[in-house]
Amino acid sequence: xxxxxxxxxxxxxxxxxxxxxxxxxxxxxxxxxxxxxxxxxxxxxxxxxxxxxxxxxxxxxxxxxxxxxxxxxxxxxxxxxxxxxxxxxxxxxxxxxxxxxxxxxxxxxxxxxxxxxxxxxxxxxxxxxxxxxxxxxxxxxxxxxxxxxxxxxxxxxxxxxxxxxxxxxxxxxxxxxxxxxxxxxxxxxxxxxxxxxxxxxxxxxxxxxxxxxxxxxxxxxxxxxxxxxxxxxxxxxxxxxxxxxxxxxxxxxxxxxxxxxxxxxxxxxxxxxxxxxxxxxxxxxxxxxxxxxxxxxxxxxxx
Numbered sequence: 001x002x003x004x005x006x007x008x009x010x011x012x013x014x015x016x017x018x019x020x021x022x023x024x025x026x027x028x029x030x031x032x033x034x035x036x037x038x039x040x041x042x043x044x045x046x047x048x049x050x051x052x053x054x055x056x057x058x059x060x061x062x063x064x065x066x067x068x069x070x071x072x073x074x075x076x077x078x079x080x081x082x083x084x085x086x087x088x089x090x091x092x093x094x095x096x097x098x099x100x101x102x103x104x105x106x107x108x109x110x111x112x113x114x115x116x117x118x119x120x121x122x123x124x125x126x127x128x129x130x131x132x133x134x135x136x137x138x139x140x141x142x143x144x145x146x147x148x149x150x151x152x153x154x155x156x157x158x159x160x161x162x163x164x165x166x167x168x169x170x171x172x173x174x175x176x177x178x179x180x181x182x183x184x185x186x187x188x189x190x191x192x193x194x195x196x197x198x199x200x201x202x203x204x205x206x207x208x209x210x211x212x213x214x215x216x217x218x219x220x221x222x223x224x225x226x227x228x229x230x231x232x233x234x235x236x237x238x239x240x241x242x243x244x245x246x247x248x249x250x251x252x253x254x255x256x257x258x259x260x261x262x263x264x265x266x267x268x269x270x271x272x273x274x275x276x277x278x279x280x281x282x283x284x285x286x287x288x289x290x291x292x293x294x295x296x297x298x299x300x301x302x303x
Contacts, residue, residue, distance in 0.1 A: 004032040004079035008071045009092045010040045015215045022095040024051040028102050034078050036071040065185035073178045088167040094212040103210030104167040112203050114167040116210030117146045123216045134213040147208035156204030161194035165212040186226035188233030191245040222252035
């Protein structure tokens with residue numbers, strides 16, 4: 001089975017290079033490593049002359065926003081054109097464990113969406129992350145199933161799908177039809193993809209023995225910096241599926257007085273805030289992705 005690992009990148013250079021190192025030191029190397037650069041022209045040189053060789057393709061921003069859905073589709077198209085049988089998508093922050101490719105390859109079947117475990121790492125020690133130490137730094141995220149090595153949990157809730165680490169056969173990718181490119185910027189596109197997969201009769205399996213490790217980076221909880229993306233993409237999802245995704249974030253924004261729900265139109269919108277704007281709003285101290293005790297938004301990776 002010919003495997004392709006696909007990742008999207010815009011910045012996060014040290015994270016991307018450690019991901020590449022993790023792939024190079026895995027028990028099985030990918031046959032094809034596709035990196036989709038989103039308006040980041042430095043990535044080609046960043047990954048040059050390293051293992052595994054990176055096939056870098058470039059996309060521009062979409063109206064100033066990251067084209068996450070379009071980038072995944074472009075990466076998949078490049079991998080399929082090169083003969084991939086299994087597509088493995090990794091978030092740029094994720095370092096693959098040594099058995100990730102083996103675990104996904106062993107579990108691969110048509111009409112199945114595979115998700116491995118993801119552990120959120122604490123800030124790196126002074127010497128940085130070492131590949132052989134990652135498994136001892138953090139357990140898999142408690143908000144998702146974490147089957148043991150070699151075990152599979154079938155019939156997963158598609159609302160728990162996240163795009164940090166997932167895999168599917170080429171036939172399944174073609175059956176689902178790719179990500180909806182109406183979504184740009186943060187949030188919603190992976191929830192939409194899981195909903196589409198479920199409607200197409202594709203099951204969600206949680207796979208043991210395919211671990212990934214999410215590298216630490218600062219973020220805000222709730223992600224106030226993405227509020228406009230969440231409202232826009234949430235409205236797209238609502239039009240397509242008659243429900244709002246990311247409701248946990250929306251309710252958190254509501255509690256801060258930033259958005260409001262309009263019952264008459266069943267929609268969320270920015271709230272008019274007297275004498276202050278979102279740009280002057282103090283979101284509180286920065287929190288890190290390693291500190292998330294609450295469940296991440298359905299279908300969404302943390303920012």
